Amino acid sequence: xxxxxxxxxxxxxxxxxxxxxxxxxxxxxxxxxxxxxxxxxxxxxxxxxxxxxxxxxxxxxxxxxxxxxxxxxxxxxxxxxxxxxxxxxxxxxxxxxxxxxxxxxxxxxxxxxxxxxxxxxxxxxxxxxxxxxxxxxxxxxxxxxxxxxxxxxxxxxxxxxxxxxxxxxxxxxxxxxxxxxxxxxxxxxxxxxxxxxxxxxxxxxxxxxxxxxxxxxxxxxxxxxxxxxxxxxxxxxxxxxxxxxxxxxxxxxxxxxxxxxxxxxxxxxxxxxxxxxxxxxxxxxxxxxxxxxxxxxxxxxxxxxxxxxxxxxxxxxxxxxxxxxxxxxxxxxxxxxxxxxxxxxxxxxxxxxxxxxxxxxxxxxxxxxxxxxxxxxxxxxxxxxxxxxxxxxxxxxxxxxxxxxxxxxxxxxxxxxxxxxxxxxxxxx
Amino acid sequence: xxxxxxxxxxxxxxxxxxxxxxxxxxxxxxxxxxxxxxxxxxxxxxxxxxxxxxxxxxxxxxxxxxxxxxxxxxxxxxxxx
Ligand SMILES: Cc1ncc(COP(=O)(O)O)c(C=O)c1O
Numbered sequence: 124x125x126x127x128x129x130x131x132x133x134x135x136x137x138x139x140x141x142x143x144x145x146x147x148x149x150x151x152x153x154x155x156x157x158x159x160x161x162x163x164x165x166x167x168x169x170x171x172x173x174x175x176x177x178x179x180x181x182x183x184x185x186x187x188x189x190x191x192x193x194x195x196x197x198x199x200x201x202x203x204x205x206x207x208x209x210x211x212x213x214x215x216x217x218x219x220x221x222x223x224x225x226x227x228x229x230x231x232x233x234x235x236x237x238x239x240x241x242x243x244x245x246x247x248x249x250x251x252x253x254x255x256x257x258x259x260x261x262x263x264x265x266x267x268x269x270x271x272x273x274x275x276x277x278x279x280x281x282x283x284x285x286x287x288x289x290x291x292x293x294x295x296x297x298x299x300x301x302x303x304x305x306x307x308x309x310x311x312x313x314x315x316x317x318x319x320x321x322x323x324x325x326x327x328x329x330x331x332x333x334x335x336x337x338x339x340x341x342x343x344x345x346x347x348x349x350x351x352x353x354x355x356x357x358x359x360x361x362x363x364x365x366x367x368x369x370x371x372x373x374x375x376x377x378x379x380x381x382x383x384x385x386x387x388x389x390x391x392x393x394x395x396x397x398x399x400x401x402x403x404x405x406x407x408x409x410x411x412x413x414x415x416x417x418x419x420x421x422x423x424x425x426x427x428x429x430x431x432x433x434x435x436x437x438x439x440x441x442x443x444x445x446x447x448x449x450x451x452x453x454x455x456x457x458x459x460x461x462x463x464x465x466x467x468x469x470x471x472x473x474x475x476x477x478x479x480x481x482x483x484x485x486x487x488x489x490x491x492x493x494x495x496x497x498x499x500x501x502x503x504x505x506x507x508x509x510x511x512x513x514x515x516x517x518x519x520x521x522x523x524x525x526x527x528x529x530x531x532x533x534x535x536x537x538x539x540x541x542x543x544x545x546x547x548x549x550x551x552x
Numbered sequence: 553x554x555x556x557x558x559x560x561x562x563x564x565x566x567x568x569x570x571x572x573x574x575x576x577x578x579x580x581x582x583x584x585x586x587x588x589x590x591x592x593x594x595x596x597x598x599x600x601x602x603x604x605x606x607x608x609x610x611x612x613x614x615x616x617x618x619x620x621x622x623x624x625x626x627x628x629x630x631x632x633x
Contacts, residue, residue, distance in 0.1 A: 479618075479619055480580060480596035482597040482599070482600045483575075483576045487620075501596070501597060502597055519580075520581070522596070550618055
């Protein structure tokens with residue numbers, strides 16, 4: 124359906140029906156799922172695609188594998204999935220798409236295989252998810268190279284000048300989170316990439332929380348590597364994507380070796396010589412998650428049919444309502460920028476007077492409301508350094524509650540939540 | 553008590569045997585008393601999960617209060633069979 128300006132209209136109530144999880148009563152209560160930054164729910168289209176593989180194919184695909192009819196169809200469908208992923212992020216070539224288990228694996232591949240010298244440095248930020256920070260910290264320690272941090276501002280935004288200070292001609296790579304899973308901040312990635320490239324440094328962008336919510340265009344951003352988490356984008360668990368510019372992928376060392384990554388393993392004169400395949404196969408060792416790739420393909424189709432711009436617009440409405448509603452109650456501190464336009468649709472908050480453990484709050488909303496279960500995550504969201512920076516202590520058990528929304532949520536759910544939060548604020552007063 | 557395989561459950565039980573009843577926050581603050589038992593009990597979420605499983609077993613009762621959940625040991629875990 125299109126509106127009078129020819130723009131595709133999304134019937135959001137119809138979208139919601141694709142997610143049967145939300146159409147059930149759980150322990151007699153309605154579910155309000157506000158934990159999509161951890162794991163997005165999966166529409167029927169995704170499980171249908173996976174069911175097709177498990178029910179009718181079930182075979183192995185890929186280079187050098189079985190060429191019987193089931194193997195062939197598996198290969199065709201997984202290559203189709205790679206094509207869809209290429210278009211989803213606007214990569215230049217299908218061979219720039221590597222299937223991984225998750226975003227973390229993609230980040231580890233880059234950190235472990237990028238050529239790095241002792242005199243070079245790695246730059247990252249205090250707002251990174253541990254997955255975007257620790258693989259690089261580990262590698263820099265192994266090589267003895269410097270590990271530099273750009274300090275996010277306490278409101279979760281960045282000062283571009285701080286990147287200019289940390290990135291220099293010895294910077295090998297900048298690992299950077301495009302949208303934070305803690306503060307929701309959408310960072311000025313393009314500007315950061317330009318600074319890095321001016322110094323000859325590479326950039327790996329962590330798109331786990333961006334790509335499911337807005338149009339990711341790796342060509343336009345000119346990012347060198349990006350990682351995606353398909354399970355946060357309505358896709359199956361255990362699937363991620365690593366994108367890399369082809370010539371850079373060629374330069375990287377192997378990560379896992381074994382089956383499926385080789386052209387030949389020659390035994391001659393008592394010696395073994397391995398000849399490896401080019402990217403992407405050189406990074407996809409062993410039999411792959413074919414059903415998962417087909418599910419990922421269906422997820423990407425699903426999101427693109429809705430339209431990434433429509434998703435972003437919808438989430439901005441959520442973001443504004445949720446953020447302003449929590450702030451209006453005036454009993455909670457909110458992490459991250461107070462301008463909803465700088466965020467994705469997630470809000471992390473904690474009571475101003477912290478007599479109560481944040482996990483109790485999540486459990487209250489999970490278990491203590493009469494008609495609803497509002498499902499949120501409590502904890503530190505794998506971003507401890509930023510919380511230490513703003514004076515919280517994860518070690519002492521301090522943390523936050525995070526409400527994170529997605530395409531299947533509704534304004535009505537936000538209203539129910541805000542009303543329950545207001546009641547809750549009175550209880551803990 | 554040996555039948556509680558899960559160390560987080562043992563951690564919560566050990567704390568409640570020292571201070572009964574106790575809030576989630578108080579339990580979190582007392583983890584240092586049992587460093588070995590409570591090593592895996594890293595977050596309040598672990599306390600809540602362990603507490604809930606003890607509630608299901610009838611060993612602990614949970615009440616909601618203005619400072620969060622209060623966990624109370626109501627039966628001797630040693631006699632629970
Ligand atoms: C910003 C960010 N980066 C990386 C990750 C890790 O993603 P995955 O679970 O796919 O490894 C997450 C997961 O929560 C995340 O939010």
